[in-house]
Amino acid sequence: MNKTGVLLLSHCGYSFMEELISNAAKHSLESFVLSSLPLPANSYRIQELQEKSAWLAVSENHALTWEDVEQVMQELAAQGYHIVCCLSVWEGYRTLMAKANQILGVADMEPAQVELLLNKYQLRQQLNQAGLSQVNSVLLDEHTWIDLQAKGKPAFIKPVTGIASYATFRLTTDKSWQDIEKIQSEIATDLIYSSIFSANRGFMAEDYIPGQEFSFEIIAVDGQPFVVAIHEKIEVDESGSAVLENACVAPPINLNESQLPKARAWIETIFQHLQLQWGCYHLEARCYNDHWEVIEINPRVGGALISPSVSILTQGVSMTQLWLNNLLYQTAEEQLQQKAQLAKFDLGTETYQQSPMSSYFRVYFAHAGRIRTIQQNICCLEPELVQVSLKSGTEVVETAREVFLGQVLWAIPQDKKNELLPKLITESRNTIQVDYE
Ligand SMILES: Nc1ncnc2c1ncn2[C@@H]1O[C@H](COP(=O)(O)OP(=O)(O)O)[C@@H](O)[C@H]1O
Numbered sequence: 001m002n003k004t005g006v007l008l009l010s011h012c013g014y015s016f017m018e019e020l021i022s023n024a025a026k027h028s029l030e031s032f033v034l035s036s037l038p039l040p041a042n043s044y045r046i047q048e049l050q051e052k053s054a055w056l057a058v059s060e061n062h063a064l065t066w067e068d069v070e071q072v073m074q075e076l077a078a079q080g081y082h083i084v085c086c087l088s089v090w091e092g093y094r095t096l097m098a099k100a101n102q103i104l105g106v107a108d109m110e111p112a113q114v115e116l117l118l119n120k121y122q123l124r125q126q127l128n129q130a131g132l133s134q135v136n137s138v139l140l141d142e143h144t145w146i147d148l149q150a151k152g153k154p155a156f157i158k159p160v161t162g163i164a165s166y167a168t169f170r171l172t173t174d175k176s177w178q179d180i181e182k183i184q185s186e187i188a189t190d191l192i193y194s195s196i197f198s199a200n201r202g203f204m205a206e207d208y209i210p211g212q213e214f215s216f217e218i219i220a221v222d223g224q225p226f227v228v229a230i231h232e233k234i235e236v237d238e239s240g241s242a243v244l245e246n247a248c249v250a251p252p253i254n255l256n257e258s259q260l261p262k263a264r265a266w267i268e269t270i271f272q273h274l275q276l277q278w279g280c281y282h283l284e285a286r287c288y289n290d291h292w293e294v295i296e297i298n299p300r301v302g303g304a305l306i307s308p309s310v311s312i313l314t315q316g317v318s319m320t321q322l323w324l325n326n327l328l329y330q331t332a333e334e335q336l337q338q339k340a341q342l343a344k345f346d347l348g349t350e351t352y353q354q355s356p357m358s359s360y361f362r363v364y365f366a367h368a369g370r371i372r373t374i375q376q377n378i379c380c381l382e383p384e385l386v387q388v389s390l391k392s393g394t395e396v397v398e399t400a401r402e403v404f405l406g407q408v409l410w411a412i413p414q415d416k417k418n419e420l421l422p423k424l425i426t427e428s429r430n431t432i433q434v435d436y437e
């Protein structure tokens, strides 16, 4: 058996394991999986991962620690396995991944850089001081909360470190500091998500950023960032305690020929300032009157269907594949090849080659209640990919984060985009239809 492989860190048995294992296999590499303990209802994932990977270890707790990773690295070495790199799409393990890669001698982000990006308050302060953001931010306590509410300036509340839009909302007069305390106790008991917030349970407020929202999928090679795709969030729902990002299209439809190079140059400036030399990023930003503001910079691949959506644009190379390439291609020659490939996808630059396909995906969220039926309806275009993650009979409880119900991806030929996209945006609302009891 081939004893050379990639160390994959899985959160509670998930984190795109099947996709990552298959990506590794394309490079004739095995997958060594270290997973945190799945929730009792998902314990079958242990056997599934055992069957799909060359080597599996499961930690005692629902969140991995550095000690777990270190121990597994030692065990693998002792058993004669060779780890070429470490990869995790779970944001809570990004620092562990960076530390492991440092030990393995693989060029990746510095662990301290990961920590900076994950701390949205520190990141905002730094961008602000460098003149790269005009957004003011403050750490929240009862006093600063009351102060802000009294001022009445449009403000946005979010955890200093967070994911899944957990507790992200506009500061309005009907909300109170007690709401934050309630959310904090909800987070503390959330077995899957609590570890993300454990290093930093605080909340922050920042100026409300108006405008259209986009995400930039970026791969950095030896100090050079490449924008592999720009997704425009064409439907954002801010009505609840979590901002829901319903539908995305790529390439974007509301950035014109003159705005794209400016956006691209702005990304370059941000990356240079933060010295982000290597890795994969999902940078979220809003644009208003031609002014760009960072929402957050995730040091990882985007969630939802971002990775397969990139595959449509690049005609077959997904974002997770590009990320693995980034970790594997480390010689000067491989880096040159990688740069040449990425340059073709790089929107807003002269090397960009227009893709014959556009991608569009919609995410379906569940709300509280017991699901009676889930049905898939046909619309004007056959989907590329349909994923439904809940089933009838599931009881969905009230929560301050997004609850994925399903997601569907479409590939639209460029010459049919004008005709099909508007139809798809409307019709896709009912592609996955749920009835509650
Ligand atoms: N300052 C802000 N002004 C307006 N909307 C914001 C602001 N910060 C975040 N948002 C909205 O909330 C969403 C979730 O916030 P984000 O910081 O991306 O948290 P998460 O890490 O949970 O994705 C963003 O995609 C954006 O739509």
Ligand SMILES: [Mg+2]
Pocket: 165, 284, 296
């Ligand atoms: Mg976000």
